[in-house]
Amino acid sequence: MNPSQPQLPTPDIAAAASSDALCRHIRSHIATQDGWISFADYMRMALYTPGLGYYSGGAAKFGTAGDFITAPGLSPLFGGCVAATIAHVLQESGGNIIEVGAGTGQLAAQILAELERLEQLPAQYGILELSGELRERQRQTLQTLVPHLAERAVWLDTLPTEFVGVIVGNEVLDAMPCEVLQLVDGAWQQRGVVASEEGFAWQNRPLHDANLLAACARWPQIPGYTSEVQLEAQGFIAALANSLQRGMILMLDYGFPAGEFYHPERSMGTLIGHYRHHTVHDPFHWPGLTDITCHVDFSAMYQAADQSGLCLDGYTSQASYLLDCGILDRAAQLDSQSVEYLRTAAALQKLLGHAEMGELFKVIAFSRGLEGATAPGFRAQDRSGEL
């Protein structure tokens, strides 16, 4: 046992069996690939194999019974703030909303409820979600929280070719498969995955891919330096940009600009797992039952958007974003004697606290064809210069 890792809870029999089935599936895929797959391929299979992957299987994932909590699960005021940005944009652009990677559907419910209050409901709230299991959960959440608005939600299989409106995503980019590179004996290598009797293990190969070589060209040349490249997330931003005819792409996630991400002191990268509210440093821990994630390189996302002809509308910390969207005024409207008020006070601490989500999480907005004033969320602090 790793001495720095506390004893982790063991999964129940059904969950362990599901993980075993996923391991067999990954193992047979590795066998068809001459015994080695890239880490991105492993991560894609571990998270998104239909019926078995972490996001596509039956694991609880979100909330206290799951492995982690995201902002919409902390307080509906989060979605109320996001809706303020969306309402501002829709006023100018018109059109609809697409949420990418909608998780439990809580953010969708919060945004729809707030837009109804503002009398700015779009005709359609599209959801682009990879996981069939989560699509069903999103449907149920909307039916429970905003039944009269649920019919506006539609689940998309692909992005529309000419979309007008707002595309929004919270903690989606960090859940996309990343490649892991390592400097060994003065040369960058690609980290991949092999299977053995004991399970899965890392194995490096010489790096030949031109895109990956270009990505690590400016990383610190420190022996053993290890970090991630998110080519898939960059491609995703480009795909969203190609779809967006007019309007905004609004992404919220944890991460840094490149200078901070690829800092000499961050020599082990940012790849981590989440398992029952523990941070796990072994990405091969209970495949299918452990979330795998890496932080977002916001400079790379900006470059992908810029190359697709989008404007950068704003980049700031989550704390600054939510404060500018009036989260404190929204909280002040609650009855100070209510349980909801106490719950909200605790949520604000997490959402805004410098040592919690307030500074690590960032909000970035790209747009096409907008000329109006800066949207709520980005008026107080502009950190675009860091990208």
Ligand SMILES: C[S@@+](CC[C@H](N)C(=O)[O-])C[C@H]1O[C@@H](n2cnc3c(N)ncnc32)[C@H](O)[C@@H]1O
């Ligand atoms: C960490 S969860 C965040 C969920 C939710 N947005 C929240 O804040 O709670 C990541 C979500 O992104 C989805 N996802 C990952 N890659 C995706 C892709 N390429 N297209 C659509 N959804 C994706 C996952 O299935 C999951 O719903």
